[in-house]
Amino acid sequence: MNSAAIDALPLLPFFQPASGGQRYCLLHLPPPGRSARGGILYVHPFTEELNKSRHVAAAQARAFASSGYSVLQIDLFGCGDSSGDFGEARWDIWHNDLHLACAWLAQRVDGPLTVWGLRLGALLALDFASRAPLPLARLLLWQPELDGRRSIDRFLRLRLATSMLASSTREVPGQARATLAKGEAVEVAGYLLAPELALAIDGVSAAALLPAVPVYWLNYQAPEQTCAPVPSLARQWREHGAAVHVASFGDGPFWHSGELLACPQLLDATRKLCHDWLGEERTRP
Structure with a gap:
């Protein structure tokens, strides 16, 4: 299907x-007159990465x-x-949202x-799949965060970096963590992070979650990398019997890029990696 036909597909907000x-x-x-072959639920990333x-x-x-x-x-x-x-968001509320969306589909x-x-x-998709009340067929992971605490630490570093550029009182390393530990919210890049949400994310690690369904995993490969290594966690999952398919893409880290990247390599790599359930060939003529 050409790009013009894809852009004209039915869309329901x-x-x-x-x-x-x-x-x-x-x-x-799907195209008019064609029955859906299945449903796909998309789980967006955190804070500004959603917009990017x-x-x-x-x-x-x-x-x-x-x-x-049908993609929701x-x-x-x-x-x-x-x-x-x-600031009112909670990990369990997001779990409930995914349950609602899956049930709707x-x-x-x-x-x-x-x-x-x-x-x-x-990471939320992995955590959700580990206790999903509805049967799932597979997981597709794009550049997954694997450790919740590291994810929150990285987010908090944005606050630290901003304070270092300010002419007023500068924040010291660990101050935001101490504030969260006292049960107080902290503001990071315009987002109010509640201690309940930070604590819940801290406690989620992909290493503690063994997927019960096939996993299709795509990671960004930087230009200086001659070959894309298989993530160590993917190897561990395979050793424990999980079906894990891995590929890479080179468009760039679009989730935090200063410009909007089209990412054709990512879309093509996804199509090739998922060819067994998309019903398409690995390569096009």
């Missing part, structure tokens, strides 16, 4: 009632829809256009259900 208000959803549908990556996720969602899948993008509670402020789409996540959204 709507608000889904949920706890604490409503969630903004965007449903990408929205256009790439939408392009991939359209590509999945052109292959016959949902803004989690406190994120994007959904109800709530980020399962009621309307026959076929297997795939959960696809980016960055912290991939």
